[in-house]
Amino acid sequence: MSILVNKDTKVIVQGFTGKEGSFHAEQCLAYGTQIVGGVTPNKGGQVHLNKPVFNTVSEAVKATDATVSMIFVPPAFVGDAVMEAAEAGIELAVIITEGAPVKDMQMAKAYATKHGMMTIGPNCPGVITAEECKIGIMPGMIFKKGKVGLISKSGTLTYEGANQVCNEGFGITTAVGIGGDPIIGLSYKQILPMFEADPETECIVMIGEIGGDLEIQAAKLIKEQITKPVVAFIAGQTAPKGKTMGHAGAIVSGTAGTAKEKMDALEAAGVKVVVSPAEIGKAVKEVLSK
Amino acid sequence: MNIHEYQAKQIFKKYDIPTPKGIMVESVKDAVIAAQELGGPIWVVKAQIHAGGRGLGGGVKLAKTIDEVEELANEILGMTLVTHQTGPEGKLVQKLYIEDGADIQSEYYLSVVLDRKLEMPIIMASTEGGMNIEDVAENSPEKIVIVPVDPSIGFQAFHGRELAFGLGLTDKDEQRNMISFASKLVKLYMDNDAEMIEINPLVKTGKGEFIALDGKMGFDNSALGRHPEIAAMRDLTEEDPDEVEAAKYGLSYVALDGEIGCMVNGAGLAMGTMDTINHMGGTPANFLDVGGSANAETVAKGFEIILKNPNVKAIFVNIFGGIVRCDRIANGIIEATKITDVNVPVIVRLDGTNAPEAAEILKNANIANLIVGDDLGDGAAKAVAAAKGN
Numbered sequence: 101m102s103i104l105v106n107k108d109t110k111v112i113v114q115g116f117t118g119k120e121g122s123f124h125a126e127q128c129l130a131y132g133t134q135i136v137g138g139v140t141p142n143k144g145g146q147v148h149l150n151k152p153v154f155n156t157v158s159e160a161v162k163a164t165d166a167t168v169s170m171i172f173v174p175p176a177f178v179g180d181a182v183m184e185a186a187e188a189g190i191e192l193a194v195i196i197t198e199g200a201p202v203k204d205m206q207m208a209k210a211y212a213t214k215h216g217m218m219t220i221g222p223n224c225p226g227v228i229t230a231e232e233c234k235i236g237i238m239p240g241m242i243f244k245k246g247k248v249g250l251i252s253k254s255g256t257l258t259y260e261g262a263n264q265v266c267n268e269g270f271g272i273t274t275a276v277g278i279g280g281d282p283i284i285g286l287s288y289k290q291i292l293p294m295f296e297a298d299p300e301t302e303c304i305v306m307i308g309e310i311g312g313d314l315e316i317q318a319a320k321l322i323k324e325q326i327t328k329p330v331v332a333f334i335a336g337q338t339a340p341k342g343k344t345m346g347h348a349g350a351i352v353s354g355t356a357g358t359a360k361e362k363m364d365a366l367e368a369a370g371v372k373v374v375v376s377p378a379e380i381g382k383a384v385k386e387v388l389s390k
Numbered sequence: 391m392n393i394h395e396y397q398a399k400q401i402f403k404k405y406d407i408p409t410p411k412g413i414m415v416e417s418v419k420d421a422v423i424a425a426q427e428l429g430g431p432i433w434v435v436k437a438q439i440h441a442g443g444r445g446l447g448g449g450v451k452l453a454k455t456i457d458e459v460e461e462l463a464n465e466i467l468g469m470t471l472v473t474h475q476t477g478p479e480g481k482l483v484q485k486l487y488i489e490d491g492a493d494i495q496s497e498y499y500l501s502v503v504l505d506r507k508l509e510m511p512i513i514m515a516s517t518e519g520g521m522n523i524e525d526v527a528e529n530s531p532e533k534i535v536i537v538p539v540d541p542s543i544g545f546q547a548f549h550g551r552e553l554a555f556g557l558g559l560t561d562k563d564e565q566r567n568m569i570s571f572a573s574k575l576v577k578l579y580m581d582n583d584a585e586m587i588e589i590n591p592l593v594k595t596g597k598g599e600f601i602a603l604d605g606k607m608g609f610d611n612s613a614l615g616r617h618p619e620i621a622a623m624r625d626l627t628e629e630d631p632d633e634v635e636a637a638k639y640g641l642s643y644v645a646l647d648g649e650i651g652c653m654v655n656g657a658g659l660a661m662g663t664m665d666t667i668n669h670m671g672g673t674p675a676n677f678l679d680v681g682g683s684a685n686a687e688t689v690a691k692g693f694e695i696i697l698k699n700p701n702v703k704a705i706f707v708n709i710f711g712g713i714v715r716c717d718r719i720a721n722g723i724i725e726a727t728k729i730t731d732v733n734v735p736v737i738v739r740l741d742g743t744n745a746p747e748a749a750e751i752l753k754n755a756n757i758a759n760l761i762v763g764d765d766l767g768d769g770a771a772k773a774v775a776a777a778k779g780n
Contacts, residue, residue: 175612176615176616199612200612201583201610201612201613201616202504202583202585202610202612202613203541203580203583203610203613204613206504206509206510206541207541207542209509210509210510210540210541210542225712237712237713238712239711239712239713239742239743242742252658253658254656254657254658254659254661254662255656255658255712256654256655256656256658256659256710256712257656257658257659257662259710259712259742260659260662260710260766263710263741263742280657280658282504282506283504283506283509307658309657309658309661310661312506312507313506313507333662335658335659335661335662335665336661336665337665337668338646338661338664338665338667338668338674339661339664339677340644340646342475343644345642345644345657345660345661345677346642346656346657346658346660346661346677346679347657347658349506350657350661359665375665375669376662376665376666376669376670376766376767376770377659377662377665377666377766378666378765378766378767378770379767
């Protein structure tokens, strides 16, 4: 078991024949992901990476029965691509593209929700179920199969956390990079209950950062619904106020969205909060050996 | 991206949003000419910097004669203005806005911002105009009216009514004026991919009309490509020159006041590295995310920017290679030591894609001052020790 995706998940790629789309689709295929085709307007009928190319998502879905789309289209076209996927009946869109306008994501996410399509990202590393299915840009080799679920706003902290967990000998069930933009798709609030329900996941690592209040909402949910042990790290304890730290959403405005506020809320919810990402692996070991 | 008040008011005019007449000037001489052209009888001399709280900091003053305009222009132009938003170092005033005085009956606060929880813009208004809105939110939250506007339907009359009644407007003309004002403001926000528009104060005149006395606007950087006329309003002198230089190379850099320079891939890991250094008793000198396409040139540039800071006593390079290949980073470090004089210890932790190759490259290069960190914790500890001279 795992969450969201597994070895049977059929995936199409929007922006399949572009440089980024091609490179990462190839890596995903090598990992074992069932990429069944891709979409690039005006290239329908061609074959790329030994898979069929379609002009529209709707054609691709009809021909392949794909349920997930991995999106690599340029930032200005992301909103359009997400809405097209929703309209075509895709169940989950994983949006890798960085720099999508916030207004486009507001519209696209609202539209996706209306059509019952889940989204992950934008500006995220994607989702991976260890040794089964990788949909995104993470280095596959560090994710060994195991019993720890991971959710993170940050790509490289996902790798750092997963690597430590695997080095401690536990391994990963599924890791989800949710992205750090002001508007994102699935968040802690939706993913934590999925890990709670997944029999293979025994412990959850949650990596957050300054800005917004998703981690505060997560703390409330953990207190009420999550029985499995949770280890958390919040990046940006030393970040200055009013400055955007790389991710568009990572900014402390006034007194809201500080790391301290989030760490306190999580601790109060019974989460094992670590002050440095270097301690994630050790903390997982500690909570799992209790 | 933020713009100046005078630029925000140009945009207001385009949307028929009432605002006093004014002229932007960059010299005292032009300030006098502008005042003569506006005609008086009252003028406001306003410092143009990208920060709120200008009035309290002494950057906004009233003049009753042209001589006073000259005097105030002399005083404010070239001053370093410190407000609660500039930080203690303040900001140099290089531009003034000379504006007509307004007939003020009462002052309000009005803004449009993205609400991340609702995932849509909200109109925020208050009868406590001229005050710092964070203070109002803290001390009397009941005085703030919030009206969410779903972008799929846009601004509707009911949004305006909620706003007008929320502000306690009872006169029908005043209500109409407020609804029309807010409608134009929301249209401006949506049309231009604004991130926030703030008018503080918004004033009601004796005739019951609403006028934007101030204007602060920020725009979504990711959407500037489709708004070239707004992108052209960027004032680089308002931004940190090192941050601007770094951005040209795809590096995201923010200067801090500590001693350990940091070069990391990914925003989250970069913040996490700063936190780790801090937790181990050191102080980070900067945030630097080399991004996903780091190569030898960008790494060398990163070193150059970090080393410009005289407080830097050690540099910690922390890379977890996914897309970024560690061997490229290693070559970048070697390149950097050739073109810049790296005279502080450099602690390098490279993990992930092609890490063994990178270790080999660094070993063969035989660089003095180079210390290898085995993992994040070990690297940070070594960097803290090195900065302390151990």
